[in-house]
Amino acid sequence: MAAFVPRATFPTLDSLPRSYFLGHHRAGLNRMKLMLSQIDLILECRDYRVPLTSRNPMFEESLGGKQRVIVYTKRDLGQQKTRADSQREQIIRIWHHPSPVLFSSDKSYGDVRTILRFAKKHAFSAESFTGSRMMVIGMPNVGKSTLLNALRREGVGKGKAAQTGAQPGITRSISSGVKIVEGNQHTEGVYLIDTPGVFVPYVPDAEAMLKLALCGSVKDTVIAPTTLADYLLFRINQVSPQLYEEYHQPTNEVMALLEAIAHKTGRLQKGGLPDTEASALWMIQRWRTGHLGNFVLDNVSENALDRKIAEEQQLSPSTAQAKKIMKEERKLRQALKNRRPR
Numbered sequence: 559m560a561a562f563v564p565r566a567t568f569p570t571l572d573s574l575p576r577s578y579f580l581g582h583h584r585a586g587l588n589r590m591k592l593m594l595s596q597i598d599l600i601l602e603c604r605d606y607r608v609p610l611t612s613r614n615p616m617f618e619e620s621l622g623g624k625q626r627v628i629v630y631t632k633r634d635l636g637q638q639k640t641r642a643d644s645q646r647e648q649i650i651r652i653w654h655h656p657s658p659v660l661f662s663s664d665k666s667y668g669d670v671r672t673i674l675r676f677a678k679k680h681a682f683s684a685e686s687f688t689g690s691r692m693m694v695i696g697m698p699n700v701g702k703s704t705l706l707n708a709l710r711r712e713g714v715g716k717g718k719a720a721q722t723g724a725q726p727g728i729t730r731s732i733s734s735g736v737k738i739v740e741g742n743q744h745t746e747g748v749y750l751i752d753t754p755g756v757f758v759p760y761v762p763d764a765e766a767m768l769k770l771a772l773c774g775s776v777k778d779t780v781i782a783p784t785t786l787a788d789y790l791l792f793r794i795n796q797v798s799p800q801l802y803e804e805y806h807q808p809t810n811e812v813m814a815l816l817e818a819i820a821h822k823t824g825r826l827q828k829g830g831l832p833d834t835e836a837s838a839l840w841m842i843q844r845w846r847t848g849h850l851g852n853f854v855l856d857n858v859s860e861n862a863l864d865r866k867i868a869e870e871q872q873l874s875p876s877t878a879q880a881k882k883i884m885k886e887e888r889k890l891r892q893a894l895k896n897r898r899p900r
């Protein structure tokens with residue numbers, strides 16, 4: 559039998575939606591700007607699996623000037639605990655030097671404690687009697703509320719304060735501060751404010767949109783699940799087709815894999831026909847929960863962040879493009895109203 563050769567490239571999908579900037583994203587960002595003067599430190603969350611693509615330049619534009627620490631979330635879903643992980647993390651630290659960078663997994667008490675220690679040190683060095691107020695920001699579904707809950711649990715031993723969920727947009731408004739560090743005789747402690755995830759107004763690169771959708775920053779109704787599953791298959795094949803060996807032999811044909819998954823997991827329609835859409839959603843969800851391989855989707859190299867920023871500056875939208883973006887946003891809002899999630 560001929561050896562399996564994975565696809566080297568994924569087709570460019572010009573018709574893919576490139577926007578997911580919703581009303582509550584815009585409103586949330588405006589409110590964050592207004593609150594900035596009361597904030598001592600920003601915890602900006604980015605997804606460990608897409609350290610470049612989950613950067614939102616609007617935060618820099620709108621909230622720049624405030625002291626900020628970048629927290630790369632969902633580390634457990636991207637790392638394999640190898641030397642390559644440490645090297646990648648070292649490069650990411652270099653990207654942001656001298657700003658601090660932290661990595662976090664909600665499964666790791668160590669990671670959460672490190673962030674807590676950082677928050678404590680920052681707050682107590684300010685010696686403010688009224689305590690310290692921090693704000694957690696980031697793209698939708700990056701894990702902001704989960705981080706807030708973990709910091710509260712570890713910091714003051716209290717239960718969940720913010721709702722979390724597998725789809726983006728669970729947090730719709732800015733919360734009041736939640737205590738994550740107890741005070742002492744000199745200060746009131748540390749309060750953390752949760753904010754709604756904010757998407758970028760326009761994603762010029764179709765592959766970036768696929769990555770963001772795969773990581774859950776975009777609602778699953780926006781991009782066809784079979785298209786997303788095809789992109790996931792393309793990426794899994796580059797890592798190891800063995801990751802889906804219990805369903806199918808190595809393949810570049812997403813429909814063949816989805817049909818096999820449908821039969822194996824009982825996702826069948828009337829008459830026993832495989833439900834490929836439901837199987838695609840299941841496959842995507844399996845990857846999002848770490849059951850189809852843990853890997854990073856962005857190429858991390860020393861000058862990758864500078865290159866990305868330079869590209870963004872070149873691609874900053876003209877008036878005509880901005881109008882097109884707004885039209886796309888309106889269309890998207892209408893489509894979301896009309897389509898109910900399955």
Ligand SMILES: Nc1nc2c(ncn2[C@@H]2O[C@H](COP(=O)(O)OP(=O)(O)OP(=O)(O)O)[C@@H](O)[C@H]2O)c(=O)[nH]1
Nearest residue numbers: 663664699700701702703704722723727728729755
């Ligand atoms: N495996 C893993 N899953 C995580 C981690 N952090 C968050 N999640 C999951 O990611 C999903 C999104 O988490 P949320 O905390 O609701 O994300 P959010 O950024 O507040 O989302 P928005 O409401 O869109 O702003 C949930 O299903 C969480 O369980 C992590 O470190 N590891």
